[in-house]
Amino acid sequence: MQWGRLYQTNNILKQSLNDDNTGIDINETNQQNDIPPKVNELTQNNIIEAAAAHTSSRSSLIGTKSIGVDYGLVRTGIAVTVGYEPKPLAILSDLNATELSLQIIKYVELEEASQIIVGLPLHKNGTEAEQTTLTRDFVQHLVVAISAHFGPDDGMPIYLWDERYTSKEAASRARAKNPRANLFKELDADAACIILEHYYNDNGVGAEKVLLPDNENIRSAVEEAWQVRKNEREMKRKRLKEERISSLNAKQMAMERARILDEQLANSRSNPLTKKKKKKKKKKKSGEKKWLTL
Numbered sequence: 001m002q003w004g005r006l007y008q009t010n011n012i013l014k015q016s017l018n019d020d021n022t023g024i025d026i027n028e029t030n031q032q033n034d035i036p037p038k039v040n041e042l043t044q045n046n047i048i049e050a051a052a053a054h055t056s057s058r059s060s061l062i063g064t065k066s067i068g069v070d071y072g073l074v075r076t077g078i079a080v081t082v083g084y085e086p087k088p089l090a091i092l093s094d095l096n097a098t099e100l101s102l103q104i105i106k107y108v109e110l111e112e113a114s115q116i117i118v119g120l121p122l123h124k125n126g127t128e129a130e131q132t133t134l135t136r137d138f139v140q141h142l143v144v145a146i147s148a149h150f151g152p153d154d155g156m157p158i159y160l161w162d163e164r165y166t167s168k169e170a171a172s173r174a175r176a177k178n179p180r181a182n183l184f185k186e187l188d189a190d191a192a193c194i195i196l197e198h199y200y201n202d203n204g205v206g207a208e209k210v211l212l213p214d215n216e217n218i219r220s221a222v223e224e225a226w227q228v229r230k231n232e233r234e235m236k237r238k239r240l241k242e243e244r245i246s247s248l249n250a251k252q253m254a255m256e257r258a259r260i261l262d263e264q265l266a267n268s269r270s271n272p273l274t275k276k277k278k279k280k281k282k283k284k285k286s287g288e289k290k291w292l293t294l
Contacts, residue, residue, distance in 0.1 A: 067108050068196035069118045070163065070189070071135050076100055079192035080111045086196040088189030097138050101145035108146075108156060116146070116156065119163030119195040120208070126164075135160075143210045144218060148225035152212060155226075159207040161199045163191070 063082065067089075070077035078089040089111070092103050108116065118139055121131040143158055150156035199207065212219055 064115065065111060065113045066196055066199070067104065067111060067113045067116045068192040068199075069104060069116060070192040070195060071118060071138055073134060077189035077192035078104065078107055079189055079196055080107070080113065081193070081196045081200065086193035088193055091189050097141035098145070100138070101142045104142065105145060105149050108150075114156070116142075116158045117161050117196055117199050117207070118142070118158060118210075119191070120160040122162055122164050124164065126162075139210050140213060143212055144222060147212055147222045149229060151226050151230075152219065152222050158210040159199075159204065160210060161195055161207050163195050163198075 065080070065082045068077075068079040068081065068086065070079075074093060076092045076095070078092065079086050080089050081087070089107055090103075092100060095103065104116065107113075118135065120135055121129060123129050139158065139160065146156045146158060212222065
């Protein structure tokens with residue numbers, strides 16, 4: 001993944017230099033044989049650093065790991081990305097809003113993501129459709145579940161992203177790869193990938209942040225649930241710490257016992273009284289052998 005980023009940033013820098021008409025040919029510069037190795041290495045490092053800085057200035061989302069969601073009443077596609085090469089994770093079927101929210105939370109934790117991007121289906125002219133309303137209704141369930149689990153104060157932000165044409169694009173890509181592809185099984189997860197791809201390409205500009213419903217009872221319930229979860233996490237953290245300390249103490253005691261045993265063995269080998277006893281035993285045994293031969 002790191003090399004892929006360097007390759008991409010290097011290409012971006014090359015394109016920028018060409019656009020600025022600087023007349024610098026990076027490939028030609030790198031291929032010159034009369035440049036000393038150390039100077040050439042410095043040039044390469046400067047190019048990489050400049051490319052990384054240039055790419056970072058163009059996108060504030062680099063390094064941000066996101067879960068993409070293509071919501072549907074029957075099937076919901078889940079994808080993940082850190083800004084490059086989104087990959088499908090799962091297709092979740094026949095789940096109600098609560099069950100689906102819990103599954104999304106599971107994938108957020110497994111992937112250690114820092115935000116969720118949900119596709120918002122709109123008409124071609126940008127107006128809201130029936131599926132738009134259904135998606136917004138689900139997202140209200142999701143934001144409550146997410147806030148109760150990760151905290152109500154941006155513990156895990158959720159954004160809605162215009163997903164017009166993503167399903168058609170996913171279908172055309174799937175057919176291009178495999179004309180016999182089973183779109184019923186693959187389309188939703190691929191559409192979630194495209195949602196993330198477009199979101200990152202546009203640097204998230206235009207995304208709609210999802211907020212908790214303006215309802216005192218809901219916010220109170222969310223904060224109470226979050227407090228319970230925080231207490232459980234703190235208790236778990238303390239328990240794990242105590243277990244680690246106990247395990248460390250047991251190891252130290254075992255090492256101390258082993259050290260004492262080694263010292264006792266060393267002392268017994270160097271003790272002259274022990275050596276004399278061993279010699280006496282040997283003499284006694286040799287006398288018994290002589291008696292038997294007489």
